[in-house]
Amino acid sequence: MSSESPDADPGDVRAAQVTNARIEDEMEQSYIDYAMSVIAGRALPDVRDGLKPVHRRILFAMNEAGVTSNSAHRKSSSVVGETMGDYHPHGDSAIYDTLARMAQDFSMRYPLVDGQGNFGSVDGDPPAAMRYTEARMAPIAEELMADIERDTVDFQANYDDRLEEPEVLPAAFPNLLVNGSSGIAVGMSTNIPPHNLGEVVDATVELIETPDATVEDLMEHVKGPDFPTGANIVGRNAVHKAYKTGRGRIRVRAEFEVHEEEGRIVISELPFQQNKSRLVERIAEDVNEGAIEGIRDLRDESDRDGIRIVVELKRDAMAEVVKNQLLESHLERTFGVINLALVDGSPQVLDLKQTLEHYVDHRREVVRRRSEHELAEREERAHILEGRLKALDNVDSVVETIQDSDDRDAAKAALESTFEFTEAQAAHIVRMQLGSLTSMETAEIEEEYEEVNARIERLETILSDLGELDQVIVDELQEIKDEYDDERRTSFIEDAGDVTHEDLIPEEECVVVMSEDDYIKRMSLDTFRAQNRGGKGIIGTGLKEGDRVSSVFAANSHDYLLVFTNQGQIYELKTYEIPEMSRTARGKSAVNLLDLDDGEEIESVVNTEDLDDDEYLTMVTRGGYIKRTAVDEFGNIRSTGIRAIRLEDGDELVDVEVTDGDADIVIGSRNGMAIRFAESEARAMGRTARGVIGIDLREGDAVAGVAAIDDEYHNWVLTVTENGYGKRSDIDEYRPQSRNGKGLVDIKTGDRNGQVVAIEAVTHSDHLVAMSADGQIMRTRVEEVSTVSRNTKGVIVMNLDPDDEVASVDIVPESVHAAADADAEADDE
Structure with missing residues (x-):
């Protein structure tokens, strides 16, 4: 205001600073900004690690706090507090809901959080309050974090610029397909089913070894979704369409057995994300209203060993007819696949091959950066070891030079000028203890020097040869498969119907x-x-x-x-x-x-x-x-x-x-x-x-x-x-x-x-x-x-x-x- 005339009217000055805009244009731009914030910052997973920001921040906060699979469980409220205070200022209930879901073995095919306490149930029961439950990272979650400290991914400032958080995790396995994801953004949504880790790893290896492999070739390995609750996928055409186009509608049917002699139907597995308690209630309502005939009793005998819903039939009831009625209304659900993820910050619908291609590109970048980081460390170590070996070859002269120096700085300068040591080598030699001058120590240094040089040669080969780099990725994927792979839970059945x-x-x-x-x-x-x-x-x-x-x-x-x-x-x-x-x-x-x-x-x-x-x-x-x-x-x-x-x-x-x-x-x-x-x-x-x-x-x-x-x-x-x-x-x-x-x-x-x-x-x-x-x-x-x-x-x-x-x-x-x-x-x- 000091530059304005002393006689200027303050109201006129403020009016001159106001920019006129059409309200439609301002609302449109503001809504676009809000939509992109929701799309990129909250609702959609990144194709590289398969995580939304809240999942990534929870795991990173646990890793920074040392709440790993080898540590003791930590109160969930502590994990939520650290995540909210340092990385995700969007309310504790949203963070805790996400944390709880990552611990539910009926929601995640491979849970990323090892929970202790009540984290909810397939009956729709909510988790206990965060002050009553405890959590730590699951071992497989550490595979997503592996090598994050070795400059493998880019970091960005957190919300208040105090700390840094990773833009993406290194992700040693294709988590987007393995655990799936779901979310509703502005004008779009994603719904990616979980898959069997071994099948996804095999498909990834196939793509690395055969880059021109088609979606059909990859589907030789990835048979279809593998839901944590098991059940059955009806037919294969919808699965094939989903993998080819990124969209499809998959019918998932409960697993059950019809015991005609005993007059009962026993349900042992439910479609993914189906509420068991609500299912039993709806069947009972249909029986009472006469929509389903032939049922005389309905019991939920489920326990910790698994689901068991028993449908007792009337004496004159036809088991096949009752089965078809249950299938038509209750025992079958549709899972709508929308394979939508963020690629370079933009939402894209991806087919199976594109999804794995983006992951492979990410892993190549991670392994390349990791190798460069390790190479720099190894070369630095080799440089120091060269200085130590040189000092040991001239041990008497080096000791005498150090003794004749007035202080450490003088000793380093003398070593640099007399023996042509570098500054780093001279500093290290001055700090050496006399015990390191023994012949045994010398042999150990020579052995370490050979090992370091061998590792340097290996790292240079990896960085110069894409085939070698890819082989590293393949080997690491195979190790993860060997460690975490399990049997497929979801089966395929043909759509027989009543009358074909x-x-x-x-x-x-x-x-x-x-x-x-x-x-x-x-x-x-x-x-x-x-x-x-x-x-x-x-x-x-x-x-x-x-x-x-x-x-x-x-x-x-x-x-x-x-x-x-x-x-x-x-x-x-x-x-x-x-x-x-x-x-x-x-x-x-x-x-x-x-x-x-x-x-x-x-x-x-x-x-x-x-x-x-x-x-x-x-x-x-x-x-x-x-x-x-x-x-x-x-x-x-x-x-x-x-x-x-x-x-x-x-x-x-x-x-x-x-x-x-x-x-x-x-x-x-x-x-x-x-x-x-x-x-x-x-x-x-x-x-x-x-x-x-x-x-x-x-x-x-x-x-x-x-x-x-x-x-x-x-x-x-x-x-x-x-x-x-x-x-x-x-x-x-x-x-x-x-x-x-x-x-x-x-x-x-x-x-x-x-x-x-x-x-x-x-x-x-x-x-x-x-x-x-x-x-x-x-x-x-x-x-x-x-x-x-x-x-x-x-x-x-x-x-x-x-x-x-x-x-x-x-x-x-x-x-x-x-x-x-x-x-x-x-x-x-």
């Missing part, structure tokens, strides 16, 4: 046709009556111009099929999901059923009804490779398919057979060669392996198919060529050889026969279904095909039009075609 769509589909034997343009349909097998060899067959499908048939196979309408494509992918498909159409219909685009890529075609189909856990899927490729993989490796097949075999560039999967480990394999080539060897010569491998060479192909040749021979069942090897010719040859004519040989001549190919289309192991009762590229289909008895020796041309099997050729062949066993023929005869009558 499958129950409404009549069970019948079908023929499924697939074209090169990916049109697919199914028809009843009895549409195609068995004919004599050499027939033309009947039209089996209508094709658009330029399209051709690529494959045909027989299956039951209720079968679950494993569908293998030429690109080495495997899909799971229910036969009844394939649209049923007439013989002349084109079919439906397969992209509506299978997530096929451009150029991807179905090459082989395996019926899961034929599979046992101790069997193998044996695959062969166009280039002659063979691979056996155990059936149980294909337990969880996503809707987008999974990899069945790794293919070399230009190679394709051709055929798949089910084998038991003791069968013989016959691989047939397009140019008529065949090789027989024991399947044990191709050792069992994992899904993503390439396999080994099964047949040594001549130039220009390629594999046509594979047959698995059971000596007690099969009589012949059947070979069919593209021009419609074929033959049966006795199995004994294919003498066993070693794998990776050129084989023997199986059938003569050439202008008349064309190249081989299929090779099959057959018995006298089998039927052959052959389909031409132009859509003709013919079914005939295998016995109609003449038995001739190996290395012959064979006989006509299917009469083809000019420019047509056999596209696909399938073998229908007696049990299947007999059932279809019986149904057809019944229809005729």
